[in-house]
Amino acid sequence: MKIVLPFTGSRGDVQPGLALAVELAGRGHSIEFGAPPNLVPFAAAATASTDGITVVPFGPDTKALLESELVRTRIKARNPRTRLAALAELANFGWDEMTQQLSKMAVGADAVITGTLGQEMAFNTAEAMGVPFIALHYCPIRLNGSMSVIPGRQLPAAVNRATWRLLETTRWRSMKKRENQQRHDLGLRAATAPLPKRISAYGGVEIQAYDGALFPGLEREWANERPFVGFLELVSTATTPGTDIGVGSPLRTWIDDGTAPLYFGFGSMPVRDPQSLVDTIENVCRRNGYRAVVSSGWSALSERIVPGSVLAITGPVDHAAVLPLCRAAVHHGGAGTTAASIRAGLPTMVCWFSADQPFWGAALVRAGAGVSMKFSTLNTGSLTERLATLLADRTASRAQELAASMTPPADAVRASADIVERAFTTSDM
Structure with a gap:
């Protein structure tokens, strides 16, 4: 057929x-x-x-569309008429x-x-x-x-x-x-x-x-x-597109060289100021003794390492390979990324932008396996506060139970x- x-x-x-x-x-x-x-x-x-x-x-090129004025500005307008008109334009784009x-x-x-x-x-x-x-x-x-x-x-x-x-x-x-x-x-x-x-x-x-x-x-x-x-997920294999995570690779070596890191990644959601985001993550990690892997996704982010604290990487990430090596996940709440972090048994923090993302955040909160917030409210204080809940033993335990129940x-x-x-x-x- x-x-x-x-x-x-x-x-x-x-x-x-x-x-x-x-x-x-x-x-x-x-x-x-x-x-x-x-x-x-x-x-x-x-x-x-x-x-x-x-x-x-x-x-169309969806990366360009997500970075357009239609998606970045008009679809998020406070004026209901402007927003509805933008949604209709997006549906027909x-x-x-x-x-x-x-x-x-x-x-x-x-x-x-x-x-x-x-x-x-x-x-x-x-x-x-x-x-x-x-x-x-x-x-x-x-x-x-x-x-x-x-x-x-x-x-x-x-x-x-x-x-x-x-x-x-x-x-x-x-x-x-x-x-x-x-x-x-x-x-x-x-x-x-x-x-x-x-x-x-x-x-x-x-x-x-x-x-x-x-x-x-x-x-x-x-x-x-x-x-x-x-x-539905692609089987993780040597040919699956993503940053090399094999033993001896730079990413794997960095992960293995200390405590399990937090994973941060916002996928296809273009972050307006990715450098400011990394600075916020670095600040929180330094104050609390965390380590973090930050994936650039579709945002413009330079690859760099902050010794003992944060590794920022560029290019696609094979979640099935990377997430099981992490302690918790913080991401935009896309269905695929949510599935991957649940599958890995990670307590998950959804920093949502729009569409179905807040539904996934609410679902994780309801299951006791994560926390949720709007990305625009993410700062040093809000991240520190929610990570405390995310990394609590009860949240981690519930995340493991949820992973075991998955198909x-x-x-x-x-x-x-x-x-x-x-x-x-x-x-x-």
């Missing part, structure tokens, strides 16, 4: 799709994987040892380019699989071709009564459902014009309902690619409607591939 996987977003959005692509290719399927131009080298390296996978550019690229990718496809972002165009393409549609969700994004749209708040089920319904309607209104233009071009009737209803009516599958244990009640509520499989990555990937293959069978009936 030919399966196309158009993925856009940051590395955390793309990596779960790559994990599934590798498994499906190993089962004999032909895979065409679309990745943002800035992540094509990463995707190609991650799949280099697997036959049957072709990686092609798809959509690169739409025409991506729909054209997807049309070429999808020729002869037997299924379409996509991530959380860009589901509308992928679904319309699958519907026009009459092939199975599968989406990977990296956090709860559909109507439910178990979880509030306000992170950390417990609200009545009816209120939760009403607010999720409002979000669905708002999203539909912002996408309706472009969606229906694409549907017209594909020979489809104009859509008259939000995407979740159309996916359900079509028989599409929305895989919850995270552990349901982090959202009590939600797994029971959705049952088989939206199957939970666990976090093994290989099982999660296999379960997802099984769902995809069952979708073929269902569509043939």
Whole structure:
């Protein structure tokens, strides 16, 4: 079977799709994987040892987008109208380019699989071709009564459902014009309902690619409607893209030369003043006797070492290899990074920026395995205070318990591939 996987977003959005692509290719399927131009080298390296996978550019350069004035300023505006307009612009950003690229990718496809972002165009393409549609969700994004749209708040089920319904309607209104233009071009009737209803009516599958244990009640509520499989992760191998962590490497030597360090990394989130951030981390570590590894992510950060205190590194990091060598993790709360720090059994501090990140911070607080705060409030005082809670024995113990309850990555990937293959069978009936 030919399966196309158009993925856009940051590395955390793309990596779960790559994990599934590798498994499906190993089962004999032909895979065409679309990745943002800035992540094509990463995707190609991650799949280099697997036959049957072709990686092609798809959509805009997401690193440039995250560093744009739209994302850095307007989407965070205090004026609600400005923010809503920015969100609508972001939802439509690169739409025409991506729909054209997807049309070429999808020729002869037997299924379409996509991530959380860009589901509308992928679904319309699958519907026009009459092939199975599968989406990977990296956090709860559909109507439910178990979880509030306000992170950390417990609200009545009816209120939760009403607010999720409002979000669905708002999203539909912002996408309706472009969606229906694409549907017209594909020979489809104009859509008259939000995407979740159309996916359900079509028989599409929305895989919850995270552990349901982090959202009590939600797994029971959705049952088989939206199957939970666990976090999808690439298997860490010698070819996995990331800073060298092998015995004798500079990073491994520094880590082994003292007490287990804290890990700091903010992934694809561009930090406005990365040098000031490192100075804050150095100050806190020096005062409290901590050591820290600081990953540059997509921020401009020079590689340097502060003797006995902080090691700042540049380039990609293989979390599966680095995090188990650390004492705790401090990061932006992306789904993939959160999964990696939980998997490593580390108490985790989420310094969130936007999107789903505060939900992951709230989930860790609820589980007793971490703390959470807005990145913009991070300073010497707030970091010192929260690290005291993070490094307490009770938090570390709960983090270990949570890690033991997680679905093994290989099982999660296999379960997802099984769902995809069952979708073929269902569509043939």
